[in-house]
Amino acid sequence: MNISIRTGLASLAIAATLVGCGKKSEDAAPAAAGATDAAPAAAAPAEEKVVNVYNWSDYVDPAVLEQFTAETGIKVNYDVFDSNEVLETKLLAGKTGYDVVVPSASFLERQIKAGVFQKLDRSKLTNWSNLDTEILERVALHDPGNEHSVNHMWGTTGIGFNEAKVMAIDPNAPVDSWSLVFDPKHAAKFKDCGISVLDAPSEILAAVLTWKGKDPNSQSAEDLKLAEDVLVSVRPYIRMIHSSNYIDALANGEICIAVGWSGDVLQARDRAEEAGQGVVIRYNVPKEGTIMWFDMYAVPADAPHPGNAHEFINFMMRPEVAAKNSNFVNFATGNAAAVALVDESVRNDPGVYPPAEIKAKLFPDLAEGEEFTRQLNRTWTRFTTGQ
Amino acid sequence: MIARALKRVGITGRTLVTAVPYFWLLLFFLIPFVIVLKISFSDAQISMPPYQPLFAWIDEKVLQVQLNFANYAFLVEDNLYWKAYLNSIFVAGVSTLICLLIGYPMAYAIARTRPSTRNVLLLLVVLPFWTSFLLRVYAWIGILKNNGLLNNALMSLGIIDEPIRMLQTDFAVYVGIVYSYLPFMILPLYANLEKLDLTLLEAAADLGSRPWESFLKVTLPLSVPGIIAGCLLVFIPAVGEFVIPTLLGDPGMLMIGKVLWTEFFNNRDWPVASAVAIALLLFLVIPIMYYQRAQDAESGGGLHR
Structure with missing residues (x-):
């Protein structure tokens, strides 16, 4: 569902949404393209032990989030959305306060052009080698060079x-x-x-x-x-x-x-x-x-805790964590090392992990x-x- | 001392008190309105935020202001918007009428019962607000769907053999709107009818008027301000209604709230969305002004009495 507020007067609701962005329009708009590829801020040691995540509803195993906090001491503030449009509108308005968001690749593609995301720092993503190269190639059609995003699930x-x-x-x-x-x-x-x-x-x-x-x-x-x-x-x-x-x-x-x-x-x-x-x-x-389609982890250019965001994404790229999530949500993970750890009933379900001959007929939604x-x-x- | 100092610059307690609502309106109505108005004169582009700035400094000397009226022209060119406005007004109008037909007798009955029962009845009218609006609309899905409460009840009574499709129809939308907004019709009507001077009815009876005659000639005319207030409170939010048609209605039902959503979220065209919102606001300001005049007329009438 797209509705979280009572929109008796839809116009007023829209007006309220626009308030947040209006004030920065003068200076930000023309410079947006330039801000696109701003280097990710180095993980300052002063970074608060918090990461603000905005993800689709029912999209990770809650146990995974607890494990992350237990291991790193970083508290996860986890909000959910249920449509790409709602996420996109917030991102384009700017200053969302989120460190990790999960748009679909076709939306991410346009958001990258609008300067919404920062480039990921690969040196902090030590689990990168676990990723499925075929998925990486397919995603690169949306995110050239896989510079801004990491796959969470695909379907x-x-x-x-x-x-x-x-x-x-x-x-x-x-x-x-x-x-x-x-x-x-x-x-x-x-x-x-x-x-x-x-x-x-x-x-x-x-x-x-x-x-x-x-x-x-x-x-x-x-x-x-x-x-x-x-x-x-x-x-x-x-x-x-x-x-x-x-x-x-x-x-x-x-x-x-x-x-x-x-x-x-x-x-x-x-x-x-x-x-x-x-x-x-x-x-x-x-x-x-x-x-x-692909749902991708990405870090907004103005994320308050970019260092924690990278740590969170890297954690999600662990094979056993990605497998847990795949089991939980019945979607396929783009993590090659994780597939073997996914429950057999999910892994052998052609609806979740289609066989190669069907996979060959799949195409991206650009x-x-x-x-x-x-x-x-x-x-x-x-x-x-x-x- | 402060009061005296303020008075010297022309600020009295009275102006301070009236300043509060004006400040409220300025903060939550006028400023958002101006921002939306500003965006409606802009042009969409892929950026953050997704529209071109209205003002630009050329060589840091000349302030260039670009006003783009194309968004408003666009609303006129494509008949989609007109049809959506008209259809929304039609749906809201029919819903308001049904609310009035149901709400008037209810308000009348409540106003005529003993004061102790009255409070219980009023509480029952307001009670649904204690549950989330969204949950109540979802509850209607459970009632109206093919194997829902209503169809199952009708089938077990043997009135129908096959479920009647009620969900995803215009009928469901009217049920949803009337159900959700009925209290907004009943409460102002009740407030009005409760004030009604019963001696007027006695006088009418003494002069040989039958009950229905005195209703038509005394009660009804005197309750017109309540009717107008109730109708506006139902009509105005119903015009922009988005949730109920989306959840209960046929996807083919054209409502301006949905058009606004499409412009804003699907087309990512904030300028056109803003233009739609401004036009909708103008559509709604006209009945509000009418209401204002009716209110003035009422207070004027009160003085004569």
Whole structure:
């Protein structure tokens, strides 16, 4: 959910948010690009024993944080968010007070350009060699040279479905293909059963374009129009367009198909199992290919405790710590040394760690230009509201 | 002594007291408003903060001020914004009407009961505020969903065979808004109706007026200020409502709060988002001014009596 405050008067809430940034706009804005690559401050011995972390909700094993504090004496102030947009808005306003934040790579890519992050000091990241070189290469498309970030988890965007309900309606339903959702012929059958789509324009665009055999990261108006036509044609059959409500809805049988993030669908699967009502949720990576996304540790340029931030990230790069987190959240870690330590049930789950032939079909969701972003979001509004 | 010194420069206790609300408005309304107004004349760019500065010094001598009106022109060019404003006003208007139809009899009944019961009833009206607004909206998801309380109850009573889809419909949004804002309708109406001079009704009865006639000719006209206050307290927040349509409504429901969110968070276009907010504010200022005039009329009427 994106809402933590009562936005009865949305305009006032926005006004309040803007207060914090208004005063520094005069001096900071033009110099922003220059500040990008400011050298990370040396870990001053005077640094307070605190690290302020801002991460996705339910994204680390809490025991790991306790262990970090026990070993280093550094207290972890741990705040959570649940959308990249909320994090980005805070980061762009500046002076967040956070030392470690965890944006997705496609957002990080743009934030680096805006001068939000400092370069990481590799000499303090002694566990760097544990990282998976393939993931490093893929991430480098977003963060050139892996200078600003370290991977925490990665996953895919795919299709979660309620096996019994879908099979009851159509035993031959193409559950391994985007056709299930984007082909009106198939989607229409599941209208009453309930289809949910992520409220993530850029990812859904990429999925539609892949399905149509186009470049998923295309920024051409023609391809956008093509995708819009596809989306509009299936709009009548889509009930929810939301990025987190589908987890519960899928688990309790309210909807039967969801385009969602791997770990979230698996969370729905686990919740359904716990509820014990016989709901079986499955997650498939569509055969046409899909997005491989990355959530990255990064340190804001104005972080108050950069030394502790590096220590925290380095701790998270330990194989046993990364494995614990992967077990806890059902997402894949970008830490090669950790994979062997991950529980077998998680490690062998193709929904979490896809086999090589599927991995070959995964592609990055690159950041779009400003003008295309506006066109895309306008298209998205036309898709969701018909206006 | 201090008082005398202040008085010499023209500051009396009275001005100090009135200064407090003005200071409050300045701090929490005017200054944020000016900042948003400033941003609305800027242009988006990838930086921190994500818009161009309005003022720039050229050679440290010339102050250059760039005002960009394109954001406002943009709101007019694309019919999305107009439709979103109009639809929000429509949704808020219908919700306000339903609140009035439910709230008026409730306020009337509370005002007419014995004082001891009255306090209990008023407490019950305010009681929901003790739980988080967000939790209460989530509770409606549990009530309205396909295998939720309402559908299950209707099915076990044999009234329906198949669950009726209520969640993610406009119906759910109206339920949510009316439920959430009903107390804001009841309380001002109650405050007004409770003050009503019952001797006026007795006089009307003495002159041969039937109860419904004296209601229409005495009670209702006298309660107009309460109706206006209640309607504005419901209407204004409902126009900008974001949470309820997002959680309960169909994703296709076009509301200005959602458009504002998209501009600010998804497009990262703070200038256009600010322009949307300023335009929304202007839309809302008109009913507030109307309310102000109605209030003035009421206090004027009071003097005549």
